[in-house]
Amino acid sequence: MKNVIEVKNLTKEYKGFKLDNISFNLPVGSIMGFIGENGAGKTTTIKSLLDIIKYEGSIKLLNKENKNEALKDIGVVLDDAFFPEILNALDINSIMKGIYSNWDSKLFFQYLIDFKIPKNKPIKNLSKGMHKKLEIAVALSHHPKLLILDEPTTGLDPVARSEIIEIFQNFVVDPDCSIFISSHITSDLEHIADYIVFINEGKIILNEKCSTLLEEYGIVKCKKEEFVNIDNKDYLKVRKYRYDYELLVKNKKEFKRKYKMELIEKISLEELMVLMLKGE
């Protein structure tokens, strides 16, 4: 399978932080969710992918050696960077026509109608949700093959988020289109991601198919006296509360078979994140 993103040994060092030799691939036609705490290295990774910062290691986008060539087919939403706020959607359309040869004004204006974004209102007067939707509309309107999105649903209400998620799902109906998305809202990723990459303190601590995580991983809730009988090779992390223990297990069926425990639950990405970070 072809990869649309190939990251090998990506390293970037700042004072007090190091993105440490990370590698991952995003296969074509897939959605990869990139999760981690604030300051874990998500934005640094995205900025490296897009050459906003210099880095060590190698990054290949859309199988193209020339990053500028690749950028023609990439739509981007950054966490906090966009057009100057005194401009409006009409201005953006006029600007983007001069930047992308395949900019589709008709599609852009259709998104503005769908998202109920006023054409003439300066960006600074848009609500946070509208602002984000405008960024997404801009990212989609030159028919990109790859979307690179940094926290695209932050600040949106649940209805708007579900609309956006639906758009992303429709986007990958085309088997040539792929999405790399970082998000704090892990429940959104559960609905759409094919792969989850979990980064912590600049290192990738998990890179797994989302379906594997949700179907095979599990949380075991047990008492202290039950816990002492569990082999530490059979769980990934344990979180100790006063009376109960929570164990993150990689294969809940196997665990159930071995320990005959009934209280094994499906895990959500949020629970996985918390257990991976807070567990021992």
Next chain:
Amino acid sequence: MLGFIKKDLLIVKRTLKTFLVIFIFYAILAYTGDLDLSFLLPFLSVLVMMSSFSYDAFNKWDSYALTLPKGRDNVVKAKYIVTLILILITSLLVILLYSIISFIKKEPIDINMILSNFVGNIIGTILVECVMYPIIFKWGIEKARIAILGIVAIFVVGLGLLISKIDKTTLNILFDYIFKFWYIFIAIIFIISLLISIKIYSQKEY
């Protein structure tokens, strides 16, 4: 490239109202004879461009621009091209304003004075902006603001001192040369500044 130029021109358009007020204020002062427009009008285009850099910085445009095809080259080139367009506009405004004032005051139009103001406007503005831009691209508009004030002050005082030290005949010959070959002199400074800014921006991280 066209898109990046359009973006800067649209920012100019959106901030025009504020600068129109400043322009009218200048025009009144020029009419009453209290102000030499050739000296102050160029700084109107400097103010406009600094305002454009400020909007870029406030909304982190540079980060976003780098995600667009050829963003790294075109952000810098667009700023220089828009600068040229603005200089042309403000220079034409100087000519227009002097012509209107002469007409209202029923004084003959001094073509030589207008032309020397025109050239003075271009030289002054390009010199200031060509010094400013590499500093802004290197340190960002906020930090550069202080540096620019310092540099402009040193430039004005230094030029004043230099002129006072040179005898009038030599000075006239020097000015004759500058006015004769001003376009070459300005083109060289413009290209050097552009190349330095491109070099700085190519290494820049946002």
